[in-house]
Amino acid sequence: MELLVIRHAKAEDHGHPGGDGARALVAKGFEQAAKVGRLLKRVNRRPDVVLTSPLVRSRQTAEALCEAAEMPGPVVQGWLACGMDPEAAIRELVAFSDFERVAIVGHEPDLSSLIEWLLGCSGSSVEVKKASITGLLVHPPAWHARLLFHIPPSLIGD
Numbered sequence: 001m002e003l004l005v006i007r008h009a010k011a012e013d014h015g016h017p018g019g020d021g022a023r024a025l026v027a028k029g030f031e032q033a034a035k036v037g038r039l040l041k042r043v044n045r046r047p048d049v050v051l052t053s054p055l056v057r058s059r060q061t062a063e064a065l066c067e068a069a070e071m072p073g074p075v076v077q078g079w080l081a082c083g084m085d086p087e088a089a090i091r092e093l094v095a096f097s098d099f100e101r102v103a104i105v106g107h108e109p110d111l112s113s114l115i116e117w118l119l120g121c122s123g124s125s126v127e128v129k130k131a132s133i134t135g136l137l138v139h140p141p142a143w144h145a146r147l148l149f150h151i152p153p154s155l156i157g158d
Contacts, residue, residue, distance in 0.1 A: 001096075002148065003118075003138045004040075004047055004103035005111050006065070009033040009131040009153075011057035020082070025060045032131035033061040035156045037068030040103075045135070046071050047103035049096060053080035055107070061131070062105040074105065084110040086117035090143045097140045118145035129153055 009029035016023045025033065040046050052062035052074040062074035079092045084106060096102045104111075111134075112126040118136055119126075128134060133156070135148035 001099060001138045001140065002045075002101040003093075003136045003145070004045070004101065005115060005128065005134040005136065006036060006061070006103055006105045007108060007111055007128045007130050007132055008053070008055075008058040008061040008105060009036075009064075011130075021055045024056050025064070029057070029061065029131070030064050032153055032156075033064035034068040035153075035158060036061075036131055036133060037065035037071075038158065039133070039151070039156050040065070041069040041071075045101065047101040048099040050074040050103045050105065051077045051080060051096070052105040053082070053107060054078055055081060058105045058107065062103075065103075065105070077104075080104060080106040080110075082107045082110065084114070086114045089114050090117075093138075093143075094140065115145075118143065119147060120144065131156070 009032035012023045046069050052058045054076050066073050111128045115126045131153040133151045136145040138145045
């Protein structure tokens with residue numbers, strides 16, 4: 001399975017009156033998410049399914065990405081919320097292992113921890129920037145991975 005790991009795009013600052021989960025994307029974030037979707041479409045890497053955290057900023061990122069990539073909307077998954085444990089994420093991803101390409105949209109430091117776990121490295125060796133894409137070739141059932149690519153938001157064009 002190819003796993004596309006995407007961090008949510010730029011959102012409102014911390015301290016939102018509705019709490020962290022209610023923080024929405026700002027205008028720049030919507031554009032970042034759309035650029036990710038257009039890139040995935042342009043390079044023929046649209047996922048078979050997009051899974052997203054239930055938090056507003058991740059849902060909005062996934063929705064904008066899907067719309068720009070001209071694909072079905074995302075599927076909300078509670079396990080992608082803040083505080084995701086890599087081993088728990090793997091247990092949940094098993095249900096999607098029949099798909100050729102799966103995208104997950106979530107949060108830091110959870111996504112970095114998942115990538116490190118899959119690659120067998122540790123010690124803060126990975127940092128996932130907002131609206132970046134990391135592609136991994138994941139091999140179930142052992143759930144080890146090979147890095148295919150990492151595209152920071154600064155390199156994602158229109």
